Amino acid sequence: MKAPKSLFAAALTGAMMLAGTALAADKIKIGVSYPTPTHAWAAGMNWHAEKAEERLEALYPDVDLILVNSPDPSQQASAIEDLVSVHQIDALVVLPFESEPLTDPVLNAKKSGAMITVVDRGLSQPGIEDIYVAGNNPEMGRVSAEYMKSRLKSGDNIVILRGIPTIIDNERFDAFMEGIKDTGINVLDHKHANWNRDDGFEVMQDFLSRFPDIDAVWAQDDDIAIGVVAALKQAGRDGNGMFVVGGAGMKETIKGVMDGNELVPVDVLYPPAMIATAMDVTVAAFKSNGPVAGRYILGATLITKDNAKDFYFPDSPF
Amino acid sequence: MTDNPAGKKAKSLPFATDFKTLGPAIALLLLCVIGFSLNSAFLSEGNITNLLTRSAFIGIIAVGATFVITSGGIDLSVGSMAAVIAGVMIITMNMLVPITGTGITTVLIGCAISVVLGLGAGLVNGLLTTKGKIEAFIVTLGTMGIFRSLVTYFADGGTLSLDYGIRGTYRPVYYDSFMGLPIPVWVFISVAIIGWVLLNRTAFGRYCTAIGSNEAVAKYSAIKVDRIKTWTYVIQGICVALATIIYVPRLGSASSSTGVLWELEAIAAVIIGGTVLKGGYGRIGGTILGALILTTIGNILNFTDMISNYLNGTMQGLIIITAVWLQRGNFGRKKEKKA
Numbered sequence: 001m002k003a004p005k006s007l008f009a010a011a012l013t014g015a016m017m018l019a020g021t022a023l024a025a026d027k028i029k030i031g032v033s034y035p036t037p038t039h040a041w042a043a044g045m046n047w048h049a050e051k052a053e054e055r056l057e058a059l060y061p062d063v064d065l066i067l068v069n070s071p072d073p074s075q076q077a078s079a080i081e082d083l084v085s086v087h088q089i090d091a092l093v094v095l096p097f098e099s100e101p102l103t104d105p106v107l108n109a110k111k112s113g114a115m116i117t118v119v120d121r122g123l124s125q126p127g128i129e130d131i132y133v134a135g136n137n138p139e140m141g142r143v144s145a146e147y148m149k150s151r152l153k154s155g156d157n158i159v160i161l162r163g164i165p166t167i168i169d170n171e172r173f174d175a176f177m178e179g180i181k182d183t184g185i186n187v188l189d190h191k192h193a194n195w196n197r198d199d200g201f202e203v204m205q206d207f208l209s210r211f212p213d214i215d216a217v218w219a220q221d222d223d224i225a226i227g228v229v230a231a232l233k234q235a236g237r238d239g240n241g242m243f244v245v246g247g248a249g250m251k252e253t254i255k256g257v258m259d260g261n262e263l264v265p266v267d268v269l270y271p272p273a274m275i276a277t278a279m280d281v282t283v284a285a286f287k288s289n290g291p292v293a294g295r296y297i298l299g300a301t302l303i304t305k306d307n308a309k310d311f312y313f314p315d316s317p318f
Numbered sequence: 319m320t321d322n323p324a325g326k327k328a329k330s331l332p333f334a335t336d337f338k339t340l341g342p343a344i345a346l347l348l349l350c351v352i353g354f355s356l357n358s359a360f361l362s363e364g365n366i367t368n369l370l371t372r373s374a375f376i377g378i379i380a381v382g383a384t385f386v387i388t389s390g391g392i393d394l395s396v397g398s399m400a401a402v403i404a405g406v407m408i409i410t411m412n413m414l415v416p417i418t419g420t421g422i423t424t425v426l427i428g429c430a431i432s433v434v435l436g437l438g439a440g441l442v443n444g445l446l447t448t449k450g451k452i453e454a455f456i457v458t459l460g461t462m463g464i465f466r467s468l469v470t471y472f473a474d475g476g477t478l479s480l481d482y483g484i485r486g487t488y489r490p491v492y493y494d495s496f497m498g499l500p501i502p503v504w505v506f507i508s509v510a511i512i513g514w515v516l517l518n519r520t521a522f523g524r525y526c527t528a529i530g531s532n533e534a535v536a537k538y539s540a541i542k543v544d545r546i547k548t549w550t551y552v553i554q555g556i557c558v559a560l561a562t563i564i565y566v567p568r569l570g571s572a573s574s575s576t577g578v579l580w581e582l583e584a585i586a587a588v589i590i591g592g593t594v595l596k597g598g599y600g601r602i603g604g605t606i607l608g609a610l611i612l613t614t615i616g617n618i619l620n621f622t623d624m625i626s627n628y629l630n631g632t633m634q635g636l637i638i639i640t641a642v643w644l645q646r647g648n649f650g651r652k653k654e655k656k657a
Contacts, residue, residue, distance in 0.1 A: 038574050043475025165628050189623045192630070197569050198576070202372060206620035209365040210357055223477075230569055234493055235364070252479070317476030 027064045028286050031083035032279060033076060034095040034119070036069040039195070040223060041248055044272030044318025045095070052276035056283050063283055073097040077105040084112045091115040091285070093278050099124045115285060119278045130293045131285065133278035135270045137168050138175035139300035143268050144218055144245050145179025147302060151243065154184025156215040159207045161193040161200055161224045172220055172247075188214065193224045200227025208235045216243050222250035222267065229263055238263050248272070249303065249311055250318055258308040267303040269311060272318055274298055341645025342591055342607035349611060349637070353618045360621055367500060369610070369617055371492075374502035375400075375561045377609035379580060380587035381513040381602060382557030385550040386454075387588050388517070388600030390530040393443060393554050394458040397580030398465035403435045403562045404572035405469040408478045420483030428488075428566075432559045439465070440555020444548030462581070470574040480570035492567040502564040506606075509560060514602040516553075526550060530597025587612055590641045604645075611641055 032053070037043040046069065053065045066087055070076035076097050083089050092109045096102040096118065103123045110116050110128055118129040148158065160176070163169040173190070180187070188211050193199040200219060207214065208231060217232075219225040225246030232238040246253055247268040256264055271277075277296065285292040303311050353360035379396050386393045411428040418424045439461070446457040472478065480488070491501055499507075517523035525546045528536045537543050566572070589595055590611055591604025615637050619630050 037475030038470060040476045040573060043473075046475055162627070190627070191620055192627050196575050197571060197573075201569060202368075202616065203620055205368045205372075206365070206617055209359050209362060209368065210621055226571070227569060317474040 027062055028060075028091075028283075029064045029066065029087055029089045030091045030093060030279070030282055031080070031087060031089040031114075032065055032067045032093045032275070033079050033083065034067075034069055034275060035076070035097050036071040038071075040250065040318045041195075041270075041272050044250075044313075044316050045275050047313075047316045047318070048273040048276040049279065052279045056279060060283065060287060063286070065279065070097070073101040077102060080105045080109055084109050084114065088112075089114050091117065091282050093117040093119060093275070093282050095119040095275060095278075096121050096123060103128070115282070117278050117282045119275055131278070131281055131296065132294075133274055133281060133296045133298070135274055135298050136300045137171035137270070139297075140220075140247055140268050140270055141172040141175030141177075142179045143300045143302050144172075144220070144247065145176045147245060147266055147268075148180060148185065148216060148218065149183055152183075152185050152216060155186070156184075157186045157188050157211065157213055158216045158218060159188050159204075159211065159214055160190035160218045161203055161220060161228060162190055163192065163195040163221055163224075165192055169220075176218060176220075193219070193221075193227070195221045195223055197223050197227040200224035201231050202227075204228040204231035205235070208232070208237060214242070216245070219244055219246045222246040222248045222253045225253065225264060232263070247300075248318075251313055251316055254303060254308050254312045255314075257303055257305060258312065260305055265304075267308075267311075269299070269301040269303055271298060271311075272316075273313075339592065339601075339604075342604050342611060342641060345590075345637075345641040345644050346607055346611050346614065349614045349618060353614065353621060356618065356622050360618070365617070367495075367503075369613055370503045370506070371500045372617075373609045373613040374506040375565055376580065376583045376587055376612060377506050377606055378509045378557050378561040378564075379554075380584040380591075380605045380609050381509050382554035383584045383588045384513065384591075384593055384600050384602055384605045385517065385526055385553050387585070387593055387595060388530045388597055389526040389547055389550050390533060390597030391447065391454040391547060391550060392458065392585070393551060394455065394581045395439070395443060395461040395465055396554065396558050396584055397577035397582075398462045398469070399436070399439050399555065399558045400562050400565065400577040400580060401469040401572055401574065402465040402472075403432050403439075403559055404566050404576055405472045405478050406435060407432050407562065407566055408480050408570075408572055409472060411484050412481045415481050415483065420481065420487055422487060424484055425488045425491075428484075429563050432563050433556060436555040436557075436559025436562070437552055438555070439558075440552040441548065443555070444551030447551065448544035448547050466574065469572065469576070473573055475574070477571050477573040480566065485567070485570045488567040488570075490567075492564055505560060505564055509557065510602060510606050513605075517600055517602050522546065522549070527598060527600060530594075530599070532598075583612055584609075586638055590638060590645070592645055608641075612638075 032049060035042055037046040049067055053067055056063055056065060068079045070079045092114050094106055099121055103125050106116060106123055107128055116129045117131040119133050162173055191203045193203045204227060217228050219228045225244050228244050244264050245266060248270045249267060253264060253267050257267055281292055281296060359365060383393060407428045410431050411424050414424045414427060443458055443461055446452055447454045494501055496504055525541050528541060529543055529546060533543060587608035588605050590608035591601055593600045615634050619633060625633055
C-alpha cells in the first residue's frame with residue numbers, strides 16, 4: 001500500500017520538476033539582491049524595486065524577477081548562492097552590502113553563466129560586472145558646492161554635517177571642499193551626523209551655540225537636514241536668507257522644494273530609484289536589439305522648484 | 319591629558335570612600351572646565367539648556383535601568399522599546415486626527431498609550447525573566463530584536479511622521495520652558511527624585527539591593543523575589559515611555575534608527591554613576607551624573623575641531639573608562655583583595 005503511494009508521489013514530483021525546468025527554460029530569470037531596508041533611503045529603494053518588478057513582469061510575461069533582501073553581508077552571500085543554485089538565474093542584479101565580502105559570491109554567480117549587474121557600491125575586483133549602475137557621490141558634493149557658490153559670497157560662513165564615516169561620505173565631502181576652494185567661503189567646522197535626524201539636531205544645536213554667524217548649512221542628506229531645520233527654528237536663526245542644502249531626494253523635502261520652502265530651497269538627487277534603473281537595463285540586455293553592457297552613472301541633479309515634480313513619488317516610503 | 323593628575327590625587331587621598339561618591343561629579347566638573355577652556359560659549363545659557371534637555375532622554379531611561387541593574391538584572395531592549403513606542407504613538411495619534419482632532423485630547427491619548435505600552439513591554443520582559451526563568455540578557459536581547467523589527471515594519475522601512483496639526487499642539491512639551499527650565503528637564507528632575515526616594519527610602523528599594531547582592535538569601539528572607547524583579551522591569555518600561563513622550567515632539571518622527579544604542583548609553587550612565595553592574599549596589603544620583611557626563615562628552619566633541627572626527631568614539635571610550643576609574647579610586651584596591 002505504502003510503496004505504490006510513495007512511488008506515485010515520487011513520479012509526480014519528478015514530473016513537476018521536469019515541468020518546472022521546462023517552464024524555467026522558457027523564462028528569463030533575473031535575481032535581484034539588496035540589503036534589507038533598515039533606513040529610509042533603503043526603504044525607498046525597496047519600494048522602487050517592487051514597482052519595477054510589477055512593471056517589467058507585466059511588460060514582458062517571459063521575464064521573472066526574483067527579489068531577495070538580506071540583513072547582513074553573509075546572509076546576502078547565501079541569498080546569492082540560493083539564487084544561482086535553486087533558481088538558476090540568467091542574470092543577477094546586486095546592490096552589495098559591502099564590497100569585499102560579496103566579491104566572491106558574485107564571482108561564483110558569474111561563473112555559473114549569469115550576467116551581472118552591480119548597483120551603487122562596486123565590488124573589490126574589477127571586471128566582474130557586465131553592467132554597473134550607480135549614483136554619483138562626488139557629483140553630489142560638486143553640485144551642492146555649485147549651489148552654495150551661487151548663493152554665497154566671499155567671507156560667508158557655512159557649517160557641514162557629514163554622514164557616517166565611510167568612503168561614500170569622503171567622496172561627497174572631498175568633492176564639495178574642492179568645489180568651494182578659492183571662493184572665500186569659510187567652512188567653520190564639519191562633524192559627522194550619521195545620516196540621522198537626531199544627530200543632525202544635536203550637532204546643529206552645538207554649532208549654533210559655538211558660532212554666532214552662520215550663513216548656510218550643507219547637511220548632505222535629507223534626514224540630517226530635518227534635524228538641522230528643527231535646531232535652527234528652536235534657536236530662532238532660520239531667517240535672514242539662511243538656507244540648508246540636503247540631498248538624496250526624500251519625498252517630504254521634494255514636496256517642500258515644490259512648495260517654495262525658503263529654508264530648504266533645493267535638493268540634490270541620489271536616487272533610491274537606481275535599483276529600478278538597474279533592473280530596466282538588465283532586462284534590456286535580454287530584450288534590446290542594441291548592446292547594453294557598460295557603466296550607467298546617474299546624475300546628481302539639482303532639484304529646484306522647476307523640476308521637482310519629476311522626482312516626487314508620494315507613495316514611496318522615502 | 320587630564321586623567322593623570324586626577325589619578326595621582328586618588329591614590330594620595332585618605333578618604334577613599336568619599337572619592338568614590340565624588341568621582342562622577344569630579345569627572346563632570348573636569349569636562350566642564352575642558353569645555354569652557356575650548357570655547358566660553360560652552361557655559362552659555364543656551365548650551366547648558368540644550369545639554370540638560372538632551373540628557374533627559376538617556377537620564378530618565380537610566381533611572382529605570384538603575385533599578386534593573388541594582389537587583390541584578392539587565393535590560394538591553396530599552397532603545398528598541400523607545401523606538402517602537404514612539405512609532406505606535408505616532409500612528410495612533412495620526413489615526414485619531416479625524417476623530418478627536420489635533421488638540422490636546424489626541425496628545426493625551428498618545429501619551430497614555432505610550433505609558434501602557436511601556437508598562438506592558440516591561441511586564442513581558444519581567445515575567446519572561448522571572449516566571450519564564452530565562453536569563454534577562456537573553457530575554458531582553460530577544461525583545462530588542464523584536465521591538466526594532468516591529469518599528470521597521472510599522473514604518474515600512476522608512477520614517478513615521480507625526481501629523482503637522484498635532485505637532486503644533488505637542489511641540490511645547492519639548493521646546494517650551496517652565497520657570498526657566500525646559501519641560502523635559504522638569505520631567506527628568508521629577509523622575510530622578512521619585513527614583514531616589516524609591517531606591518533609598520522604601521522597602522522596595524532595599525529589596526532590590528538585597529536581591530542584587532544575593533538572590534538566594536533574599537528568597538530565604540521572605541522577599542518576594544520574582545515580584546520585585548518583575549517590578550524593576552515595569553519601572554524601566556514606564557521610564558522608557560516617559561522618555562518617549564518627551565522625545566516624540568522634538569522631531570515628530572520615528573524610524574528604525576530611533577533610539578539605536580540607547581540601551582548601552584543608559585547602562586553606561588548607570589555604571590559611570592557608581593552602580594555595580596552585577597547588582598547589589600545602586601545610586602540614582604550617580605546615574606544622573608553619568609547621563610550628564612555622556613551628553614557632555616558628545617557636546618564637547620562638537621565644540622572642538624582639534625580631534626579628528628574619526629576618533630570621536632575613541633575619545634568617548636577613554637573618557638567613560640576614566641570616569642569609572644576615577645570613581646573606583648583606591649576603594650577598588652581594598653575590595654578586590656577581599657574578593
